Amino acid sequence: MGILGGTRPGDAATLAETRELFRTGQYAQCAELSGQEIEKGSFSQEWRFLKLESEMALGRYADAAVTLTEAKKITSSNMKLMWLERDVRRFNGESAKADEVLADIGARVERSSGTYRDLDTMIVIGKFFLEIGADPKQIRVDVYKQLQKRAPSFVGSYLASAELALSKNDYALAAEDYQKALQVDEDNPEVMYGLARAFESSDSEKAEKYLKQALEINPNHVPSLLLVAENHLLAESYDQTEEVLQQILKVNPHEPRAWAMRAVLAHLANDQDQETFSRAQALKYWTDNPEVDFLIGKYLAQKYRFAEAAEAQRRALAFDSDYLPAKMELSNDLLRLGDEETGWRLAAEVFDRDNYNVVAHNLATLHEHMQKFRTLQSDGFVVRMDAEEAEIYGPRVLALLREAKQVLCEKYDVELNETIAVEIFPKQQDFAIRTFGLPGGAGFLGVCFGNVITMNSPASRGANPSNWEAVLWHEFCHVVTLTKTRNKMPRWLSEGISVYEEGLKNPAWGQSISPAYRQMILGDDLTPVSELSSAFRRPPSSKHLLFAYYESAVVVEFLVEQFGVEALQAILVDLGKGLQINDALARHAAPLDGLDAAFEKYIRARATSFAPEASFAVEELPPFTNSAEWKVWIEQHPNNFLALQQYAMALLREEEWQAAQEPVDKLLQFAPDYAGEGNALRMKAKIHQAQGETEAETEVLEHLADLSSDVLDVYRRLAELHTDQENWQAVVVDAKRILAVNPLTPEPHQLLAQAGERLEDREVAIEGLQTLTRMDPYDPADVHYRVALLLQQTGKLDEARRHVLLALEEAPRYRDAHKLLLSLTQPSDAPLTSDSPAATNPVPEKPAAENAGQDRASSEETKTDDSPSDTPTTDDTPSADGSPDSSASASPSLPDDPE
Secondary structure, three states, X not given: OOOOOOOOHHXXXXXXXXXXXXXXXXXXXXXXXXXXXXXXXXXXXXHHHHHHHHHHHOOOHHHHHHHHHHHHHHOOOOHHHHHHHHHHHHOOOOHHHHHHHHHHHHHHHHHOOOOOOOHHHHHHHHHHHHHOOOOXXXXXXXXXXXXXXXXXXXXXXXXXXXXHHHHOOOHHHHHHHHHHHHHHOOOOHHHHHHHHHHHOOOOHHHHHHHHHHHHHHOOOOHHHHHHHHHHHHHOOOHHHHHHHHHHHHHHOOOOHHHHHHHHHHHHHOOOHHHHHHHHHHHOOOOOOOHHHHHHHHHHHHHOOOHHHHHHHHHHHHHHOOOOHHHHHHHHHHHHHHOOHHHHHHHHHHHHHHOOOOHHHHHHHHHHHHHOOEEEEEEOOEEEEEEHHHHHHHHHHHHHHHHHHHHHHHHHOOOOOOOOEEEEEEOOHHHHHHHHHOOOOOOOOOEEEOOOEEEEEOHHHOOOOOOOHHHHHHHHHHHHHHHHHHOOOOOHHHHHHHHHHHHHHHOOOOOOOOOHHHHHHHHOOOOOOHHHHHHHHOOXXXXXXXXXXXXXXXXXXXXXXXXXXXXXXXXXXXXHHOOOOHHHHHHHHOOOHHHHHHHHHHHHHHHHHOOOOOOEOOOOOOOOOOOHHHHHHHHHHOOOEHHHHHHHHXXXXXXXXXXXXXXXXXXXXXXXXXXXXXXXXHHHHHHHHHHOOOHHHHHHHHHHHXXXXXXXXXXXXXXXXXXXXXXXXXXXXXXXHHHHHHOOOOHHHHHHHHHHHHHHOOHHHHHHHHHHHOOOOOOOHHHHHHHHHHHHHHOOOHHHHXXXXXXXXXXXXXXXXXXXXXXXXXXXXXXXOOOOOHHHOOOOOOOOHHHHHHHHHHHHHHHOOOOXXXXXXXXXXXXXXXXXXXXXXXXOOOOOOOOO
16 A cells, blocks of 8 residues: 555645645644644554654654654554654664664565565665665666656656765766656755756856755755855855854754854854854754764865864764765865875775765776876975976976975965975866866866865866966965965955965966956946955856956955055954954955945056057947958947957958058057957067068067966967077077976977077076986987086086986997097096097087987998997996986875866
């Protein structure tokens, strides 16, 4: 007999009405009406389920225990009732009895295998097996999917399957099952809430739409309200968070998840008494509920309070050592704190127990990849990166970190007492997994957790290069400010200072005003300083997120300019003491109302000063594609900046170089230093190049390069021009600009080698040549010979011998290399002959590569298969890859948010 088997036909409408009360969140009325039907003598368990679930939703745990006792008098073997009993026991302080119920379910399943066929019971059986550690994928396929086939209109099987996927961070699969549930039950708040969760990380607009629909159906749906409160918490809208929590507590005054979030609010406000009280309230009824501290830790980790978060997860595991969500979060917290040994071990433990946990699986796979990384150490830094990349630009990473440490720690009066770990990933997916646990995050270049920085290497950027030096400087600035504030700072200020410091280090770094930003500032996209953290939470587009970074940096500039760097320092100190950001701003800058107004005036003035004589009207722009149409239109709108851009680009496409001069020059007159999308500097350079005006082209490109951080094509063209002009100092600058974007190609190292040799700057030449030896050069013998020659001249004889031996290994009959080896093996007091390489100019009149090639060609003509190798052997011969073993073995990785 089914659940409704004892219901009289006349009662069906009443039961349907009561179910509707529960669905729409009218829990008190649902409990009352269900109680009345039970008192009338109805034997249907459906009334008891409705009453029981309504009382639990209202926090009437003692009443629910009474209802449970009465329900068991009707039947004590109903699986759905037994599953509900677990929670009833837990929230009445009877965790031991709850465990007994689970054991009883297991015994009944074992004794009655195959006899349970009703749908609700099969759902419970699936959840039971998940609880005891069965393979989640098997449960999904063998239980929930089979139920979907058996009863396509039963929403419970779709919900169970989706919730399982969601709990394992498999959002795509969860969304798929929730969409199927939506087709079956389009007005179910549980379905809408699940879809909001499933799309939260990938499509914030869609997630918000589903969340709104869930609350329209059921304004008292606690899971949905908790998600709203969590979004406010992440956006640092703490007053709004509290308002939603009050709404939840009106539904259930004892809701542990709401009290857990209140504990986090108190922690962020540095109110220890309220924090302790709120946590106690969360645990008042279910005293060893691991979810409470798990949630506290999860929310604290979202605020970069990783040490406190880890402690909360340890408390959760003290309640239940097998509570895998807490163990997974603790793993992530420890990895972000730099305790990698324990963090990786915990991730492996979770993966061993639960192969379906997507985060655990991803981390386990990543750990294997990272075992092959090279580890570099210097001055309190540990850098882990791909072994080949470490050979090529690892020393530059360490050098930049040392410089950043000296500059920024001194400026912000910070002493770093702990090792700073930097992990650089050649695959964007690996970076995302190390940073977020899941693939994605394509808009992020790097993230700082405090003492741990993760970032993409140039190899991961593909067709979208970025300046890795700027990213690293930005992220290390986070290390400094997070250390100073003990991770107690809002995201907007942290990002704003980092972008601001980028610009101070190099004017080409950071962000600057653009036509798009001008429009956003003067339009409706400007966020008040007092609400700026909200700009980073669910921005409408990637453009809005980048604008949030820009606006935050301008706020920092405004604070320093108006109130002095001392005020900024004092704000950071107060944040470290636990003061809220708006209180700190009011204390050291100005009252919030005045501050918001003053900043708005400041940034609007900046916007209007960008090309002040130009028009930026957008709505009037026609959709022309050819220059003839644009020319007619521009004659009547001569100052429209955006139209002039389109007109100039159309002329360039048509190779009308002379005609393009006029709109390009006008754009330069309007905004001579604009280097963003559609800038006139690039157009002007193209015109000069087409007309063979190399000096003018060089001048324009140099100006553009000074303003841009990642324009590889510009840097390469400048290197070509400067080489032709034999301006070797400029070639060194060009090479270093290329290295800051992509050091993984031979080009910048060849430029350094060539320029260093021509300038007789041995240090620069050696740097370029030594790196080339690790990049499979076209003529390795020549490169090793040139390195050896320069090293000999600097007195580094052991290294010189190693490289000359490598040259001879490639070309055994290379005469100049033999001569150099002979001079390197002579006693130090032996006189130099006129044939000794050390007595010659360090830059041969004829490139060494040509001589080397001639010598090797003649040797190949006379060499036979029986010819013995002429390569000398020595104990100093390097490894097969020709690289010195100078590094330790590898060991085991929102900008921040997009950086």
